[in-house]
Amino acid sequence: MSKIVKQEMMGMNGDTACAYAVKQCNPEVVAAYPITPQTIIVEVFSEYVANGEVTTEFIPVESEHSAMSTSIGAAAAGARAYTASASQGLALMYEMLYIASGLRLPIVMTCVNRALSAPINIHGDHSDAMGARDSGWLQLYCENSQEAYDTIIQAWRIAEHKDVLLPVMVNIDGFILSHTLENVSVIPDDAVKKFIGEKKIPVVKKPNGELTPYILHPDYPASIGAIDLQDYYFEHKRQQAEAMNNALKVIKEIGEEYGELTGRTYGLIDPYMMDDAEIAIIVMGSTAGTAKYVADLMRNKGVKAGVLRVRSFRPFPRDDIVKALKNIKACAVLDRSMSFGSYGGPLFTEIRSSFCYECDKPIIVNYYYGLGGRDAPPNLLDNVFNELKNIAETGKTGEEIRYLGLREGEKDAVNYKAELVSFKDLNTGKIGGK
Amino acid sequence: MSIIKPKDLALTEEKLAPGHRLCPGCGEPTTVKLVLKASDEPVIVCSATGCLEVSTSIYPYTSWNVPWIHSAFENAAATASGVEAAIKALKRSGVYKYDKVNVLAVAGDGGTYDIGFQALSGAFERYHKIVYLLLDNEAYMNTGIQRSGGTPSYASTTTSPDGKVIPGKLQTKKQISRIMVEHEPAYVATISAAYWQDLMQKSKKAFAADGPAFLHSFTPCPRGWRHADNLSIELCKLAVQTCIFPLWEAEKSDGKMVYKLSAPSKQIAKNPDKKKPIVEYLKLQGRYRHLFKPEEKTELIKQIQDWVDTEWNIILERCGEK
Ligand SMILES: Cc1ncc(C[n+]2csc(CCOP(=O)(O)OP(=O)(O)O)c2C)c(N)n1
Numbered sequence: 111m112s113k114i115v116k117q118e119m120m121g122m123n124g125d126t127a128c129a130y131a132v133k134q135c136n137p138e139v140v141a142a143y144p145i146t147p148q149t150i151i152v153e154v155f156s157e158y159v160a161n162g163e164v165t166t167e168f169i170p171v172e173s174e175h176s177a178m179s180t181s182i183g184a185a186a187a188g189a190r191a192y193t194a195s196a197s198q199g200l201a202l203m204y205e206m207l208y209i210a211s212g213l214r215l216p217i218v219m220t221c222v223n224r225a226l227s228a229p230i231n232i233h234g235d236h237s238d239a240m241g242a243r244d245s246g247w248l249q250l251y252c253e254n255s256q257e258a259y260d261t262i263i264q265a266w267r268i269a270e271h272k273d274v275l276l277p278v279m280v281n282i283d284g285f286i287l288s289h290t291l292e293n294v295s296v297i298p299d300d301a302v303k304k305f306i307g308e309k310k311i312p313v314v315k316k317p318n319g320e321l322t323p324y325i326l327h328p329d330y331p332a333s334i335g336a337i338d339l340q341d342y343y344f345e346h347k348r349q350q351a352e353a354m355n356n357a358l359k360v361i362k363e364i365g366e367e368y369g370e371l372t373g374r375t376y377g378l379i380d381p382y383m384m385d386d387a388e389i390a391i392i393v394m395g396s397t398a399g400t401a402k403y404v405a406d407l408m409r410n411k412g413v414k415a416g417v418l419r420v421r422s423f424r425p426f427p428r429d430d431i432v433k434a435l436k437n438i439k440a441c442a443v444l445d446r447s448m449s450f451g452s453y454g455g456p457l458f459t460e461i462r463s464s465f466c467y468e469c470d471k472p473i474i475v476n477y478y479y480g481l482g483g484r485d486a487p488p489n490l491l492d493n494v495f496n497e498l499k500n501i502a503e504t505g506k507t508g509e510e511i512r513y514l515g516l517r518e519g520e521k522d523a524v525n526y527k528a529e530l531v532s533f534k535d536l537n538t539g540k541i542g543g544k
Numbered sequence: 545m546s547i548i549k550p551k552d553l554a555l556t557e558e559k560l561a562p563g564h565r566l567c568p569g570c571g572e573p574t575t576v577k578l579v580l581k582a583s584d585e586p587v588i589v590c591s592a593t594g595c596l597e598v599s600t601s602i603y604p605y606t607s608w609n610v611p612w613i614h615s616a617f618e619n620a621a622a623t624a625s626g627v628e629a630a631i632k633a634l635k636r637s638g639v640y641k642y643d644k645v646n647v648l649a650v651a652g653d654g655g656t657y658d659i660g661f662q663a664l665s666g667a668f669e670r671y672h673k674i675v676y677l678l679l680d681n682e683a684y685m686n687t688g689i690q691r692s693g694g695t696p697s698y699a700s701t702t703t704s705p706d707g708k709v710i711p712g713k714l715q716t717k718k719q720i721s722r723i724m725v726e727h728e729p730a731y732v733a734t735i736s737a738a739y740w741q742d743l744m745q746k747s748k749k750a751f752a753a754d755g756p757a758f759l760h761s762f763t764p765c766p767r768g769w770r771h772a773d774n775l776s777i778e779l780c781k782l783a784v785q786t787c788i789f790p791l792w793e794a795e796k797s798d799g800k801m802v803y804k805l806s807a808p809s810k811q812i813a814k815n816p817d818k819k820k821p822i823v824e825y826l827k828l829q830g831r832y833r834h835l836f837k838p839e840e841k842t843e844l845i846k847q848i849q850d851w852v853d854t855e856w857n858i859i860l861e862r863c864g865e866k
Contacts, residue, residue: 138633139626165636167629171622172666179619179663183590183626186613189633191626209615317604326611326627328586328642335614336601 114373117295124287125150127255127294128194128220128280131262133158134302137218138189138309141169141180145199146232147284148222152194174199178206178217185215186334188325190266190309193217196284197224200238204245210277211246211350213335214312214324216269217277218262219247223395223446224284225482233483234284236394236447239423240456246350248278248357249424251394253380255292258282260374263297266306267364273356275312283396285483297372305371354425361422378427380419381434383409387416389498390435390472392461393444394420397479397486401444404491415495420457428464435465438472439502442494444514446480454511473507479514490515548582548744556581557609564607565599569773571763571780572596572679574737576650579677579759580610582747585644590624592651592660593617595686595765596679618659621667624649624674646751647674654684657693657718668727668756675750675757678720681765689768693718696788697851698844699831701768706834711844716851721760722862725794725801730755732801733793736762738780739808746793746806755796762789770830782825784808785818787856792863803862813865819856822849 122130129151132140142152152170159168167184171177174195181191195203200221210217221239225231239249248268252258258280265278282288297305311323322330338346362377369375382402384390391401398419408415418434418441420427435441443462445455452459458476465471477494480486494514501507519525531540559580566573572595580587591597591614600607601614615623628647634640649667651660656678664676683701684690691704696717700706704713725732730753733746743761750757762783764776771779783789791806805813812818823845826832835841860866 138637139629141626141629165633167633169625169629169670171625172662172669176619176622176625176663176666179615179622180626180629182615183613183623183628184630185626187588187627187630187634189626189630191630205616206619213615326588326613328588328611328645331608331610331612333601333606333608333612336603336606337598337614338603342603 113370115297115301115371117297117372120294120296121291122255122294123150123289123291124252124255124258124282125222125289126154127259128262128282129154129158130296131259131302132192133164134299135190135192135263135266135306136164136303137166137192139167139169139181139184139191140193141171141177141184141191142193143171143174143177143195143199145174145196147224147234147288148194148196148199148220150288151220151222174202175206178203178210181217182206182210182213182215185210185217186213186326188309188311188327191217192219194220194222196222197226197238200242201226204242207242207245207247209335214275214350214353215277216266216275218265218269219277219279220258220262221279221281222284222288223281231482232284234286235481235483236281237481239279239281240447240449242279243424243456246276246354247424248276248354248361248422249281250278250361250422251281251420252287253396253398253419255282255287255290256294256374257376258287259294259296260368260372260376263302263305264364264368264376268357268360270310271360271364272312274353274360276350276353276357281395286396295372301371305368357425358422358427376421378422379430379434380421382417382419384416384418384434386414388414388439389495389502390416390418390438390441391444391491391494392418392420392441392457394423394457395446397444397446400486400488401491404488404495407488407492408495413495413499423457426460431461432464432468435472436470440473440475440498442475442477442498444477444479444494448478448481473501473505475501475507475510475512477512477514478516484515486515548741553581559587559608559610560600561607561609565602566595567767569764569766569776570595571681571737571761571765571776575679575735575743575761575763576677578737578740578743579648579747582744583646583648583751585646585751586610586642587646587648588627589613590620590627590647590649592620592649592655593686594652594655596650596652598686617655619663620649620651620655620660621674621676622663624676625667625670625672628672628674649674649676651676651678652685653678653680653682653694654692657720665727668724668729668758671729671755673755675759677759677761679761679763681763681768682717683765683768685765685768694720697848698835700834701831711834711841712831719855721758724758725803728796728801729758730796731757731793732760733758734760734762734789734791736780736784736789736791738777739784739791742791742806742808749793749795768831770833771828775828779825779828782820782828785812785820786822786825786852787812787819788822788825788852790856790859792859803859803864805859805863805865810865813860822852
């Protein structure tokens with residue numbers, strides 16, 4: 111007998127789907143600052159507040175730094191706290207991201223992925239979240255608005271799980287998801303309420319051995335955020351690493367429990383036609399949808415193509431990924447951000463190092479793509495599969511680091527190599543001027 | 545408000561316990577203890593990074609007998625906003641035991657005049673019911689005495705040292721409390737531990753205020769100001785007697801901020817003869833030594849005196865004493 115709850119289909123973009131899920135979760139505190147393409151979340155949530163649809167204290171803070179600081183204060187005082195940001199906003203929060211995770215506060219945030227300045231660009235890529243990949247937040251990347259909605263609801267359970275107690279960042283691609291209308295199945299309010307349950311307070315051990323609830327509460331005076339020097343800091347960081355590790359199991363468990371409720375099960379990775387695949391695209395976020403579509407086309411042509419979508423980037427599901435790619439001949443890791451000076455993008459380097467000690471490993475190439483919202487249409491991914499097919503057949507890797515959908519070699523301003531002149535040259539009009 | 549007796553002080557619980565590692569003569573714990581003693585309700589403290597934070601919370605020890613959080617340097621007001629909002633929401637959902645919990649944000653001058661100013665301004669504009677205590681020791685002391693927006697003219701700090709051509713900080717002290725009054729919060733007051741009853745009365749008002757309250761504490765730092773450890777309270781007194789740090793409060797009344805001079809400064813307003821020359825205050829502090837040695841820099845001292853007089857007159861005007 112199916113226990114799946116009755117659901118309603120709503121037309122929503124990714125931002126609204128997030129706001130709607132947050133409304134149903136009704137956290138005590140939401141503190142946020144607007145930034146494109148996250149703005150809709152803040153606006154829609156403000157309407158819920160104005161119309162009395164939530165009992166949340168909504169704090170329209172004066173900056174993202176304060177959004178995270180306020181969320182930290184609220185979470186430490188025992189509240190559920192939510193915020194949302196993107197790009198420059200997330201960058202401004204950077205200091206506080208580490209503090210939220212280091213203080214082990216289960217805050218939930220949507221990051222509507224957007225390129226980082228300079229040059230300023232409001233469109234989708236993963237540079238913002240990747241800049242925060244070592245900040246101790248869990249990072250889940252969504253393929254569509256449905257997943258955005260579903261993941262916000264699961265995020266509280268994951269973050270507040272006693273073996274985790276870490277903040278969770280739910281990533282959705284700017285514009286492609288945030289601003290695109292999709293059908294989203296929503297579950298009833300009371301089902302959400304029941305699924306996330308009441309907020310529980312962790313009990314921790316004080317240095318003197320006594321137990322105490324980890325909360326700012328008059329009856330249990332605790333010092334949260336103490337200075338922690340050479341003699342203890344390292345152990346605390348180790349605990350944090352352990353919690354991140356535990357999250358691998360918890361994300362799966364919660365994703366399965368959510369599946370029993372909704373019929374939509376989630377895990378750390380999302381393999382598509384990977385069982386017998388010989389070539390595969392590995393990707394995060396909305397591009398996975400396009401890649402799956404192209405994989406279908408390849409399959410129609412008799413090519414054994416598959417897609418491995420990485421849903422959880424932090425924690426990084428190394429074992430699951432290795433297992434999923436074991437029998438692959440050649441695969442392409444698509445990175446929607448750059449780690450300047452690194453040999454390959456963030457996802458590529460993680461995946462390659464995952465295979466370091468494996469005997470059976472696929473040929474792995476890296477494609478940078480989609481920076482600043484550059485489109486990744488089916489024909490581009492089709493090229494990737496064709497190149498992979500060639501690599502698989504010949505066994506020749508060729509260039510390991512590649513670019514997808516990039517104009518190169520054009521003699522225009524974008525590719526002009528700068529020369530240097532002196533101030534004196536400027537005064538003598540050496541290079542023209544007024 | 546009733547007069548607070550020393551006996552009452554002795555009998556109330558120490559919310560900031562002794563054994564912390566602040567320097568001998570530091571003005572910070574004196575003020576903090578007194579402010580905390582003024583809270584009749586439970587209080588939650590949100591500290592900014594700075595001397596107080598690092599000296600009271602070295603893990604696995606803590607001096608705090610009240611719930612305390614430190615998250616970063618520039619965000620005490622934002623962190624406190626979150627605590628206040630959380631309690632409000634938790635009370636609404638019926639799970640919170642206490643009806644009134646005071647939320648106290650504490651920060652130094654660096655965390656207030658400079659890097660924390662945005663968060664402070666935002667929290668006051670949003671009208672969170674928090675008390676913000678500024679411990680003004682007139683420089684970044686925790687990192688080794690660097691200048692701040694609160695450092696007064698010609699004070700020597702490690703980033704405004706008195707050199708062969710520059711005699712210490714060239715700019716004047718920012719009038720942060722007056723700026724806070726312009727936010728039109730519920731309450732603003734200046735406090736000095738030498739006048740502890742005034743300090744406690746004002747703290748009580750701040751905790752009882754129906755909106756954000758700002759307490760600006762004059763807080764000597766023997767290390768940074770280079771004065772003898774036992775002179776801190778003397779300097780707290782002299783600062784008021786010379787009028788470089790007048791005691792006043794501003795309260796919202798009929799939607800308008802009304803300034804009022806506090807008794808110790810009011811006495812001087814009534815008897816201007818009692819106003820001591822600033823040189824008496826300056827010469828006790830090594831940070832001003834270059835104004836006296838090798839020879840007295842009469843012109844610079846006069847500039848400081850002129851600045852004190854101008855600012856004092858502004859306060860007298862605002863308080864309706866002119
Ligand atoms: C973002 C950031 N910048 C710089 C610092 C380094 N820092 C720590 S405390 C401090 C100065 C504190 O000065 P103040 O606020 O006046 O407090 P005091 O230590 O004098 O009480 C500085 C610069 C920091 N912790 N965080």
